Amino acid sequence: MNLSEFDLIDSYFKRSTTVQNSGVALGIGxxxxxLDIPEGYQLAVSxxxxxxxxxFFEDVDPYRLGYKALAVNLSDLAAMGALPKWVSLAITLPNGAMVNNNPNWLSEFTRGFFALADKFDVVLVGGDTTKGPLSITVSVKGIVPRGLALQRNKANLGDLICVSNFIGDGALGLSIKLNELAVTNPQYFVDALELTEPRVDLGILLRGLASSCIDISDGLTQDLIHILKASHCAANIAIESLPLSKTMRKEVNLGKLNNDEAVQYALTGGDDYELLFTISENNLRLLEQRIAQQTQPIPSLSVIGRTTLQQSELIAFFKEKQAVTYSTGGWDHFK
Amino acid sequence: MNLSEFDLIDSYFKRSTTVQNSGVALGIGxxxxxLDIPEGYQLAVSxxxxxxxxxFFEDVDPYRLGYKALAVNLSDLAAMGALPKWVSLAITLPNGAMVNNNPNWLSEFTRGFFALADKFDVVLVGGDTTKGPLSITVSVKGIVPRGLALQRNKANLGDLICVSNFIGDGALGLSIKLNELAVTNPQYFVDALELTEPRVDLGILLRGLASSCIDISDGLTQDLIHILKASHCAANIAIESLPLSKTMRKEVNLGKLNNDEAVQYALTGGDDYELLFTISENNLRLLEQRIAQQTQPIPSLSVIGRTTLQQSELIAFFKEKQAVTYSTGGWDHFK
Structure with missing residues (x-):
């Protein structure tokens, strides 16, 4: 295949379906x-x-890659409490639409990308296709009512530290893909890694209630440190409160990894894309009321600690109220 | 050097200077x-x-690469009549901040990037640094009063076809870099290729007057064809009206290339980043009045033809009113 850039855009990226109230005054072409930004809203971009x-690995399933390329970006919008609206996609491909000898690579990639875009009514409004080493750059745009975006630098002393759903599963999935570990239910963890669910609905519910918020991409402790440094405070974390999935606990019970290893995946593994936020006790009650009124499922929330005055270590870990030590090292894509 | 992603962002991308009225409610970090979009404006993104x-070649001057990476994107905003406001930069680097054994590569790249950003008061609001094969993705955002953006699909029958400044110089510069051609003043053409001037001021002056507009990246004829197809018309082009620079004409006079080769560079070379637009005769007079009132220099304009009813060839070429034949092939980055 030797598709020109315009053929590629026509074949794979232009769509006949339209999204109601998309705010797109002029789309691809x-x-x-x-784009129209409604009055009273700010634009959030990432x-x-x-x-x-x-x-990612060259042999990754292209559907899952397309899905995840958008998911990690929507997760950034979720962490700001923004409603996703538009996306641009720049993709560099080594050989026409084919990757890893798969002639359906690009159509599978776009199928995964649009599956998630459609779920959140996100419209592809532009992009660029280039020949070169395989890489993908996604730029998402969302809207948030002026003044209600969730930032990193507004955590207050004594706030509760909360996290959504489970953590550590994605990082365990990566270890399985790297053949560092064998477990009884590998697919569950690989799915957690590759079919990340951006917490858009939860982010919107946190508006006006959470004092700070971030999505966990580099690992719980690293991302918590971003909040703590920006907000000039420290944190105590209760290890026994970390939300490990049932499947993770089952692997521990089966002896596939020990409990400390599971905790370390949860603390520093990264690739969770869950929301980590700080919130006052009062506002957490209000949040629970908001959640109870939702018709769509909202992930469970766990209180894992509390912000404190600055101390020698930014994060102090406790296990059944006894001080314990864990590594806070995170994953840096640049090293 | 082994800078982490956060070090890179702090060292190279965060800036202490602020732009007044930038509309940035929250920047990098x-x-x-x-971002705040003023009321009555639409967001333009590319x-x-x-x-x-x-x-680009790996040994390109990094200052010029940083400059051009932003310039080609600002040119897209100029072609819409949008005022540039914000930019995101995703850069993939093979080896820390060093490229081609140059330890100053990234600082030179950002110096070139910010030189142009500062000229147009464009603020860097985000980005991503990754380790991998060298590539750069720039996403620019600008604003344009609602309904006044210059599109491709609104050219009218009988409109004049105009182009700014000179065309063909950048493509000749590329031929020089590829050692396909030797001329007496190579630096002029290489500068035209690498230090592209985005026509932001002209684009804004065209609001409400030009019926369609595009920037010339793929070559005059290819980009004109985009307008013609979108607007359902054809064009007559007068070869003798193509604006060749004095330096280009001098090289022709010196026998370094013949006149037809010069014309072919102008028609199909690409990399001009001049504005190509259609406009009625009346509105061209109004545009000239607007231009006469400007304090900043606006590039010269040339009328090179006129839109016509659809004909067998989308573009008919004339030389001193005689029909002539030229190739309309353009450059496709994907082939």
Missing amino acids: DDCAL TDSLVCGVH | DDCAL TDSLVCGVH
């Missing part, structure tokens, strides 16, 4: 897209690159 | 940037990738 050999 | 070996 001109020099720029034109850009992330995924590079073959760094963030 | 959180999950997203937060994304372009530059890949080493496809769009």
Whole structure:
């Protein structure tokens, strides 16, 4: 296949379906897209690159890669409490639409990308296709009512520290893919790694209630440190409160990994894309009321600690109220 | 050097200077940037990738690469009549901040990038640094009063076809870099290729007057064809009206290339980043009045033809009113 850039855009990226109230005044096909921001809202923007050999393996399922390339970006919007609206996709491909000798690679990639885009009514408004080493850069845009975005730098002393759903599963999935570990239910963990669920609905519910928020990409402790440094406080974390999945606990019970290893995956593994936020006790009650009124499922929340005055270590770990030590090292894509 | 991603961002991308009225409610350092769009304006967005070996050579001067990576994106905003405001930069680097054994590569790259950003008061609001094959993806955002953006699909029958400044110089510069051609003043053409001037001021002056507009990246004829197809018309082009630079004409006079070769560079070379637009005769007079009132220099404009009813060839060429034949082939980055 030797598709030109315009053929590629026509074949794979232009879509006949339209999203109601999308705010797209002009979509793909001109020099720029034109977008309408509703009055009283701010624009939230985030850009992330995924590079073959760094963030994914060349033989990754292209559907899952397309899905995840968008998911990690939507997760950034979720962490701001923004409603996702639009996305641009720049993709560099080594050989036309084919990767790893798979002629269906690009159609599978876009199928995964659009499956998630459609779920959140996100419209592809532009992009660029180039020949070169395989990499993907996604730039998402969302809207949030002025003044209600969730930032990192507003955590207050004595706030509860909360996390959504389970943590550590994605990092365990990566270890399985790297053949560092064998477990009884590998697919569950690989799915957690590759079919990340961006917590968009939860992020919107946190508006006006959470004092700070971040999504966990580099590992719980690393991302918590971002909040703590920006907010000038420290944290106590209760190890027994870390939300490990049932499947993770089962692997521990079966002896596939020990409890400390499971905790270490949860603390520093990364690739969770759960929301980590701080909130006052009062506001947590209000949040629980909001959640109870939702018709769509909202992930469970766990209180894992509390912000404190600055101390010698930014994060102090406790296990049944006894001080314990864990590594806080995170994953740096650049090293 | 083994800088982490956060060190890179702190060292090279965070800036102490602020732009007045930038509309940046929250800049680099959180999950997203937060931007304020003034009431009555639409957001214009465009994304372009530059890949080493496809769009530039590894030994390109990094200052010029940083400059051009932003320039080609600002050119897309100019072609919409949008005022540039914000930019995100995703850069993939093979080896820390060093490229081609140059330890100053990244600082030179950012110096070039910010030189142009500062000229247009464009603020860097986000980005991503990754280890991998050298490539750069820039996503620019601008604003344009609602309804005044310049599109491709609104050219009218009988409109004049105009182009700014000179065309063909950048493509000749590329031929020089590829050692396909030797001329007496190579630096002029290489500068035209590498230090592209985005026509932001002209684009804004065209609001409400030009019926369609595009920036010339793929070559005059290819980009004109985009307008013609979108607007359902054809064009007559007067070859003798193509604006060749004095330096180009001098090289022709010196026998370094013949006149037809010069014309072919102008028609199909690409990399001009001049504005190509259609406009009625009346509105061209109004545009000239607007231009006469400007204090900043605006590039010269040339009328090179006129839109016509659809005919067998989308573009008919004339030389002193005689029909002539030229290739309309353009450059496709994907082939």
